[in-house]
Amino acid sequence: MKWQGRRASTNVEDRRGRGGKTIVGGGIGGIIVIIIVMLLGGNPSSLINNMTSSGTQTVGNYQGTSQEEELVDFVSVVLADTEDVWSDVFKQQGLTYKNPELVIYSGSVQSACGTASSAVGPFYCPGDQKLYIDLSFYDELKQQFQAPGDFAMAYVVAHEVGHHVQTLLGTMDKIEPYRQRLSEKEFNTKYQVRIELQADYYAGVWAHYEQGKNLLEQGDLEEALTAASAVGDDTIQQRAQGYVVPDSFTHGTSEQRKRWFYKGFESGTIQGGDTFSVSDGSL
Numbered sequence: 060m061k062w063q064g065r066r067a068s069t070n071v072e073d074r075r076g077r078g079g080k081t082i083v084g085g086g087i088g089g090i091i092v093i094i095i096v097m098l099l100g101g102n103p104s105s106l107i108n109n110m111t112s113s114g115t116q117t118v119g120n121y122q123g124t125s126q127e128e129e130l131v132d133f134v135s136v137v138l139a140d141t142e143d144v145w146s147d148v149f150k151q152q153g154l155t156y157k158n159p160e161l162v163i164y165s166g167s168v169q170s171a172c173g174t175a176s177s178a179v180g181p182f183y184c185p186g187d188q189k190l191y192i193d194l195s196f197y198d199e200l201k202q203q204f205q206a207p208g209d210f211a212m213a214y215v216v217a218h219e220v221g222h223h224v225q226t227l228l229g230t231m232d233k234i235e236p237y238r239q240r241l242s243e244k245e246f247n248t249k250y251q252v253r254i255e256l257q258a259d260y261y262a263g264v265w266a267h268y269e270q271g272k273n274l275l276e277q278g279d280l281e282e283a284l285t286a287a288s289a290v291g292d293d294t295i296q297q298r299a300q301g302y303v304v305p306d307s308f309t310h311g312t313s314e315q316r317k318r319w320f321y322k323g324f325e326s327g328t329i330q331g332g333d334t335f336s337v338s339d340g341s342l
Contacts, residue, residue, distance in 0.1 A: 060137075060210050061274045067135035068142060070158050072189075075165040076121030121165065130194050130212070131163060137213045138190075141220045144268040148329060149227075159223040160189045161216070168193075181215050183222035185231050190219040204289035208282030210275070214262055214320070215286065221261030225254065228329075247309050253334040255310040256319040256342065259287060260332035263323025270324070280324070287320045288313040315342060 123131070142158050149156035162168060167176045171186030177193035184191065192215070200215070201207040225231050234250050241249065266283060269275055288294065291313025293303045310316065323332060334342065 060213055060269070060276060060279055062133055062136040062209070065136050066139045067132060068139035068158075068161070070142070070160045071131075071135050071138065072160055072162045073121075073131070074162055074168060075123065077164070127194055130197055133209060134161065134163070134192070134194070134212070134216055137216045138220070140269060140274070141217060141265055144265050145220070145224060147268075148264070152329065154227075157188070157227060159183075159220065160187075162189050162191045164191060164193055165195070166193070181219055183219045183226075185222070185226045188223060188226060190216070190223070192216070192219070200286060200289070204286070206282070206286040206289040208278065208285075210279035210282040211286035213279075214266075214283040217262035217265045218258050220265070221258030222254075224261050224329075225257065230254075230257070244306055247307070250335075251309045252311045252315075253342070256315055257332050257334040259311075259316050259320045260323035260334065261329075263320040263325075264327055264329070264332070266320075266324045267327035271327075283320060284317050287316040291316050311342075 138161050142156075146156040146158075162170070165177070167174060168191055170184040170189065170191055172182075172184040175182065175191065177195060180199075181190070181192040181196055183189070196215070197212050200211055222231075231254075234254060237250055238246050262283075266275070266280070270280075290310065292308040292310050293305075293312045296303045296307075311319070319332075319334065326332075
């Protein structure tokens, strides 16, 4: 992705070295559940608030490596691009886009959705309309998920911004009441997976406009598709526990995540991302 020397967003808060209380309880099994449920988006409050918090907050002067500081610059440029794209798309719809804030942290962080450790992966909190990311996830994406490349990380940021788009459009407010009425399994099957796939679609819409601005380089699209596939529920569960439980899916399969991202990339419109109106077989 062509990003060096371009505008960086000012809506970035650097909290590295200022950890919140650390989530404990649940052990490794709990962390796996959190990863499966919340990796790359969604509302983490339902799980985070059920965990027990302990420990003290730490404050210090954080010294990032040169690679990490470059990554800070990179995600700031990506965020700026999402601001430009979604401001234009919303304007076309007669709407006004409100920029989210990106919080960069290390170890653990406090949000309006609760306290989270870096084990939960990047997430978006509707309560404060902020994106949260520990930049160590970039190495996890390359090493653990075999999804290298800067545009793979750009996809991660764009997916979280996709959840912000859903919040601004009122999608999250319409869906949230069902979380209380339905069982967890039924809610995940009927709504949560569709929420995540729609965020993937919106990430694809952003990539569509990046392509139109001639900002993508050879291999960038493949990097994003590889990342989308790597964080499919079936792939994560197979890696974590050796078998797949479709009834517990929260984000969609690898094939679904790739397909909806690519659909957004081809379409470039909000209207094409209505994941809630398609049948289960077409999802």
